[in-house]
Amino acid sequence: MDLTSVTLEIWRMLEVCCIALAFLVPLKKKESRWVRRAVICIALGGLVFLGMPVVIAHFPFMACVRSAVFLVFTGVLFWQCADLSFNSIVYCAVWSTMLGDFLIECNTLLYRNLMLKPIWSAVVGMVLLLVLTGGVGCTIARWMPDKGRYHTGPRQFAFALGLWVISVLADLFWVIWNPPIEYVSDWVLLLMIKFYCITVLYLQHGLFQKSAIRQELAMLNTLWMQQKAQYDLSKENIALINRKCHDLKHQIRAMRAIFTEEQQKKYFQDIEQSVRIYDVLAKTGNEVLDTVLTEKSLVCEANGIQANCVADGRVLAFMDPVDLYTIFGNALDNAIESVSTIEDRTRRIIDVQVYSEKQMLVIQIINPITQELVFDAEDLPVTTKEQNGYHGFGLRSIRHTVKKYGGFMTVKVEDGAFYLRLLLPKIPPQTPNQVSPE
Incomplete structure (x- = not known):
C-alpha cells in the first residue's frame, strides 16, 4: 500500500469531516454525548478510508464511489449526533459531501499544477481547509437552519440528491477522460461544475425557504x-x-x-x-x-x-x-x-x-x-x-x-x-x- 495514497485519502476524509462538523455545530444535538459519538464516527471513517487506496488501485473507476462513501459517512455522523429527520440528515450530508469534494478538487488542482514540495502542499491545503471551513461555519451553516433544525421536504430532498448525482457524474467523466496535467483549463472546468452545483443548491434552499414563508403568510x-x-x-x-x-x-x-x-x-x-x-x-x-x-x-x-x-x-x-x-x-x-x-x-x-x-x-x-x-x-x-x-x-x-x-x-x-x-x-x-x- 502506497503511504502517500493512504495519507492523501486520510487528508481528504479530514477535509470532509471539518466541513461536516461546521454544519453540525449549529444544529440541535440529540444528547450531551454527541461529541463522543462524533469522535467514534470519525475514527471508524478513518479506518474505512485506510482501505480506499487498495480499492482504487484494483478498480480505478471506484474513485468515483468516494463521494458516495463520503455521503454515507457524513449521513451517519449527522444521524448519530443531530436531532434531524431523515430528509434533513441526507440534505446536510449532501452539503458536506459537495463542499468536501470542492475542497478536494481545489487541492488537487494546486498540487498538480504548482508542483509544490510536500511540506508546502500541506501548508496550502491547511490554509484552504481553514478558510473554507471557517467561512462555511460562519455563514451558510448558521444561516440555513431554523433554530437548530432543517425542515427539508420531499422536493428539496430530491433536488439536493439530483445535484449530488450531477457532481458524481462529473467525477466519473473526468476519470474516463483523464486529461493531462498541463490542461489546466480542463481541471478548472471540473472545479467550476462543482462550484455551480453548490451555488444552485444554496439558491434552491433560499427558494424553498421563501416559498414556505409565503405559504405561512397566506x-x-x-x-x-x-x-x-x-x-x-x-x-x-x-x-x-x-x-x-x-x-x-x-x-x-x-x-x-x-x-x-x-x-x-x-x-x-x-x-x-x-x-x-x-x-x-x-x-x-x-x-x-x-x-x-x-x-x-x-x-x-x-x-x-x-x-x-x-x-x-x-x-x-x-x-x-x-x-x-x-x-x-x-x-x-x-x-x-x-x-x-x-x-x-x-x-x-x-x-x-x-x-x-x-x-x-x-x-x-x-x-x-x-x-x-x-x-x-x-x-x-x-x-x-x-x-x-x-x-x-x-x-x-x-x-x-x-x-x-x-x-x-x-x-x-x-x-x-x-x-x-x-x-x-x-x-x-x-x-x-x-x-x-x-
Whole structure:
C-alpha cells in the first residue's frame, strides 16, 4: 500500500469531516454525548478510508464511489449526533459531501499544477481547509437552519440528491477522460461544475425557504379574514343578547304586579336564572375586548369553567379590532380547550390579565394543565388537535399579530400552569395594516 495514497485519502476524509462538523455545530444535538459519538464516527471513517487506496488501485473507476462513501459517512455522523429527520440528515450530508469534494478538487488542482514540495502542499491545503471551513461555519451553516433544525421536504430532498448525482457524474467523466496535467483549463472546468452545483443548491434552499414563508403568510391572512368575520358575527350576537336581556328585565318587573306570590316563585325564578347570562357581559372599556371576552365567557359558563378577568381595555385602543380579536380569541380558545379536559371542575380556571408594566403593555393568560407539553423547533407547544388545514396555527397567528406592533410573545409551563405572555410597546411604532400575501 502506497503511504502517500493512504495519507492523501486520510487528508481528504479530514477535509470532509471539518466541513461536516461546521454544519453540525449549529444544529440541535440529540444528547450531551454527541461529541463522543462524533469522535467514534470519525475514527471508524478513518479506518474505512485506510482501505480506499487498495480499492482504487484494483478498480480505478471506484474513485468515483468516494463521494458516495463520503455521503454515507457524513449521513451517519449527522444521524448519530443531530436531532434531524431523515430528509434533513441526507440534505446536510449532501452539503458536506459537495463542499468536501470542492475542497478536494481545489487541492488537487494546486498540487498538480504548482508542483509544490510536500511540506508546502500541506501548508496550502491547511490554509484552504481553514478558510473554507471557517467561512462555511460562519455563514451558510448558521444561516440555513431554523433554530437548530432543517425542515427539508420531499422536493428539496430530491433536488439536493439530483445535484449530488450531477457532481458524481462529473467525477466519473473526468476519470474516463483523464486529461493531462498541463490542461489546466480542463481541471478548472471540473472545479467550476462543482462550484455551480453548490451555488444552485444554496439558491434552491433560499427558494424553498421563501416559498414556505409565503405559504405561512397566506395561511395567516386567511385566518385573519376568518377572525374578522367571526368578530363581526360575535359583535352582533352580543348586541342581541344585551337587547333581549334588557327587555326581559323590564318585562319581569311589569309581570310581578300581575301574578301572585306563588306564581312568581314558580315562573320568575326560572326566568331570572335564564337572564343571568347578562352578568357575564364584560365591561373593560374596550368594545372589541368586551365582545371577545363575553363570547368566551359564555362558552366557559356552558363548560363549567371559571373565567377571571382583570383588564383595562382602554390601553389597547390603538390596536386594530380584528388583531385584538385574533389575539384574545385564539388564546382563550386554546385555554378553554385545555381546561375542558380537566376532570376536577374546581381546577377549571382561566385568568386573563391586561396591565401596564413600565413602558410596556402586558397581556397574560394563565390556565392549569394536566399533561406534559412538547415544544417544537419554534419554542411553541406541539398541538394535540387532529391534522387539518390550520393545524397548529393558533399561537403562530398570535405571534404574527404581536410582531406587527413591535411586541413579542413568550410561552412557558410553571407549577402545573401554562402561561401565555404578550408584551407590546405602549406607543406602537406605527399603525399596522393588514398584511397581504405576496
